[in-house]
Amino acid sequence: MTISIKIQPNTYIDSVSLMALSTKANQLAGVDQAIIAMATEMNKEVMKNVGLYTDEIAQAQTSDLIIALDAKEEHDSVELIKKIETLMTEKKEKVSSQTSESFTTIETAKKAIPEANLAVISVNGQYAAREARKALNSELHVMMFSDNVSVEEEIELKELAHEKGLLMMGPDCGTAIINNVGLCFANNVRKGSVGIVGASGTGSQEISVRIHEFGEGVSQLIGTGGRDLSEAVGGKMMLDAIDALESDEETKVIVLISKPPAKVVEEKIIARVRKADKPVVIWFIGSEARENEEGIYFEKMSKSAALRAVTLAGIDQNSLDVHPLNLPLIDEVRAKLNPEQKYIRGLFTGGTLCDEAMFTAKERFSDVYSNIATDQEHLLHFGDASKAHTFIDFGADEFTNGKPHPMIDPSNRIARFIEEAEDSTVGVILMDFVLGYGAHPDPVGVMVPAMKAAKEKAASQGRHLEIIGYVLGTDLDKQNIDEQVEKLTSIGATYASSSQNAGLLAREFVVKGVEQ
Template structure:
């Protein structure tokens, strides 16, 4: 076995690009393993864990690009390195001929004085510095980078607040500003509903459901996942509410988050109470009473949040197709499952989609486990072993440390899916397929061979395996929404019309004696 290493000094690529390139590199013929990553301590630890760390790689700086290839022979390694170089060339060649590169934020701001927003995706060690430079240039910031300390986050958000700017992030993966989706986002129509979200896929889901119900979005302001923590204090969500309240085009505001810290929720709801526009509050797993007391409109699910938003924005509720649950289908699936098939297994790319399905299952069952469970007794001690009803956020750090996010590279989810499909106690496997900017070019297509294999194996054993899929996307998205749905249906997958319905169907399919 041969291993070849290339280190490109002072060569930076963002993590999303490198994850995508690593995925393609591992598909090169003859390659046993390939890693393309920046020279950070975390990435070196990953290389060490898989036995690929060399003294040369150990000495790489955080600003250096590391390329490692393992193959059967030196010749195969060299051939793979040439192919990887071609991948980099293709990535560079895809840029517009009119695109201009700037070496610093200062030079970019000086050359484009009309610019008012910077999207930053750099090594976490430099992210806070670059974000501050952007703020100093009076630019709103979307900071995709993570590995930014909470102290730096607080300082950046306080500085932005003082300047009247938005500081979205760190670790902010979704926004729609001026009808342009940034990082991970979907193509939705322009409308009169604004969103402030501390949850990426949750914000995507609500924006897509609003589109589905005939509404549209003015702005979708991301906050980053830690914004509503006790330490950060909800600075960005509070500023986001204010920004949308002052925006003439926005008539209704939707807030999306996992339950905030108690003191932060009080501050947010106090601002909801003083807001002159109607505010829909979707705090996943949150309580209704505090929201109602603040004059807000409580939503238990993402679908309910979207329905309330479009109705408040002017839609006639009686004319909406709310896509009610298909109870005849539920009875049909129940009849196909054996008494032993009692459990749901959810394998999710989207953390909030996982959360929603998990909370809906918890409304009906006690034995609901997850890698993101808040209840300690039901948090998986070993993420590689499912128990009873298990819902996995496969985009969580538990699964992505040193590996691509499943929205980019689904190989980890495919392997887990095939494993879960063998369990005779499993009646339903629920999966999401996320379309839009930044996602896999064919998220359904890459899963189809595994789906067909699992169904065939179950049939040989004389049992029905119900595979339930939800495609998060719109008719405006790429890849084509209808084509992705058709591929799943042709493979015998049941389709849910929303994240909410996916969770409800999954839990009802395995309900016994009802």
């Protein structure tokens, strides 16, 4: 191991840019591992964990930028550092060429652009609350992409926003569509009459994409951040977002999305919805089943929720291709699997997509494990080997600390895929491929070599490896969805038409009996 460190004092780069730079740095020939990050205590801890920590890093201040590099022995680390610095310079030049003005503070930006009404905060969590407070006090709505913000700060910011009549989306809010503009991770969907409030990024993306596919569109997609429906935060942002969508003349139907909320918060949200004058569809993933009420529709799965929303908005369901499960395909795949191939391995970049597939499997199986399981008995910790039916969210904090999100850099998932494909008890590997703003330019293509090699190796060993891929995107996304699907099916993988169908197919391929 040859470790080289470069400290750039008093140099700030936002977290999204650092994720992209780290991805490019790790793709340089001769680099075993590279981390480009601000010198926060959290990032230093990450460097310790991966063996890139030095005394020089220990002395760095939080305002300093660190380039930490482990070079292969035959490569010159000094030259690699220079190449990384060139990548950073190129990014700065690109930004400068595309932007007529840049600002160093929110206050100066607001003064220069007085009509601005929203700020996106994407700085290290240590600084994020301070910047969000400045934005709110400048009468700006806030979308906070940053995570690692304390619950106390989140509550304070959301109370301040509520007092000012502003939206405080986040922290850890990855997706929004405001006035038909996608922010952070979002898909390009048509404008329409369905408003979405989501405490889940990829869950919100999935609903918006299905709504688009079914011929309707999105009026607004308001993110809340993943902790909003916790007992501590109390659903503050979701409640304010419901108010905003009720007041929005273009919104005819409201969809609410969350992983299972705290029970007391769920009841608070439903009590508010009962007073709504617009129909509301609720998809709280994994929550206990509830009966529909007048104007309130509880759905168990994503496609069902989107379908309910568009029919409430006036779309004739009989005019739609709702993509029922392919029953002959299920019989065909079952016949190909050896008796010992009993298990599903789900490898996801989207947390909610992982959740939906996991809960679908849990309806049939008791031996379902995950790094996002809510019970200790079925919880897998970072580094644990898979067991039985396993579903991994590669966007969880343990995988992203100091590294880009897997929608940007899929290297962690590729390595795990190769490992899972070697397991002779695995019948199905299930994966998502997310398109849209901020996502990898070719998410399927970057996985094709590993998928093709795995299927060929399994065949040489006398077993069929079933790969299911779901491509989350629309015909308007910059990554061509038809090309992505073609790359997937060209190597013999099965394409699922929705997150809901992906989970159902995976489950049904390895059990008897079919539910549609």
